[in-house]
Amino acid sequence: TKNRGEVSGGGKKPWRQKGTGRARHGSIRSPIWIGGGVTHGPRNERVYDQKINKRMRRKALLVSLSAKAENHEIVIIDEFAFSETRTRHAASLFRALAAHGFSDIAKKKGSTLVTLPTHDVSAVRVLRNVPHVASCEARNSTAGMVLSAKYVVVPKTSLPVFEALSTSKSK
DSSP, rough: OOTTTTOOOSOOOOSSSSSSSOOOOOOOOOOSSEEEEEEEOOOOOOOOOOOOHHHEEEEEEEHHHHHHHTTTTTTEESSOOOSSHHHHHHHHHHHHHHHHOOTTTSSSSOEEEEESSSOOOOHHHHHHSSSTTEEEGGGGHHHHHHHSSEEEEEEEGGGGHHHHHHOOOOO
């Protein structure tokens, strides 16, 4: 909303201060006038972020991963390494997975999430140009990322990271 200073117009006093018999006014954009500003109206300054505790965040990730496992939407592959840093190698991997029963993999926007065990620059470069595929480190994956993806591709080297999440206690 706009207050009386932000509404356009209203620079001139509507009528003189004395002698008219009417109430005194200084601007036609006063809040009591139609078309005037709003007094104490809502501003767009509220922050809607909410803090989530580490334990709750970890539990949400584990629950989302178990839901994906129940629905057979987690794909565990032996290794995620390529001889050369080429996007076509990753695309051929997803085509092979599609041929083995995962028909929707890498078909729709945001449909596949690849969790990497560590930050591997070559793997990120290979994956970033494959359409509908997102990648992240396993330790940085969130419940929102997992749930928004149709399939989660997990190399076997990433599994210890998720196992450590399920056994660790928050301090």
